[in-house]
Amino acid sequence: MTRALVIGCGYVGLELGRQLLEDGHDVTGVRRSDDGLSAVEAAGLTPARADATDPDSLSSLPDADWVVFAASSGGRGADAARRVYVDGLRTVVEEFGGRDSPPERLVYTSSTGVYGDHGGDWVDEETPLDPTTEKTRVLAEAERVAVEEAADAGIDGSVARFAGLYGPNRYRLDRYLSGPVTEGYLNMVHRDDAAGAVRFLLTDDAARDEDVLLAVDDEPADKWAFADWLAAECGVDSPPKRTKSERLSDGDLSEAARRRILTSKRCSNGRLRELGYEFAYPTYREGYRAAIAAYRGESA
16 A cells, blocks of 8 residues: 655545545645644545644654655745745755655646646647746756655656646636626636646656646636536626726726736647546536536536
């Protein structure tokens, strides 16, 4: 039985734990708070309290064959992100790499935000990174820790780069049904497939050779087309639309908001597909069915 340790066992980590548990693996879910541990226990995983940034707390964790670093910075700024994603991940690598029985595998969950703007062009695992914010530069640095510093510690490390996560409790129907919706692309992945991609990186022989894999579904969605489809499926009028120029003319935009509006790319899952991963929700059409049924008061 393989021992898996999920550090930051939250939205994706809990689903990953459930999937690994179904495969017969021994899964420990690590959270910083008692409230978080109750969710881990409810999912049927072994709960353990520790903080990735605290070496003393990590020393109490059990040995593991696989370590997944899916911790969150709590939505705070770049300094908090660096403390968790870079310093915390480095502490995890040092702690487990220094053990008598170090892990075989480590997977770090990153973001497609590390690509920056590509003017709507396609990006994949071979596309050079161009992080344009301090936070995405932190994520890119953490990727290096996960691969290079993990290798130096004798651990085979990989990165799963997530597109925008959606799924239970994160469908955001009101945002797209009410509008206004600004033009652009949505790169998305359902929570179950984000977890599935990490599981694939851990368990598939061919995937284990990959330093990085993009976890994104088959179809980058045009925001206007997505909003119109969603409205039609929900039986409501299409929401109002606006161009990027119209949105940028608003005087209340922060610099970060302006950058998000101007950043455009389409993320390819070609490599993940080529290796043999099968999506539970290949596009938003399958992934939003449960949310649409709930909105209409129907059974999914």
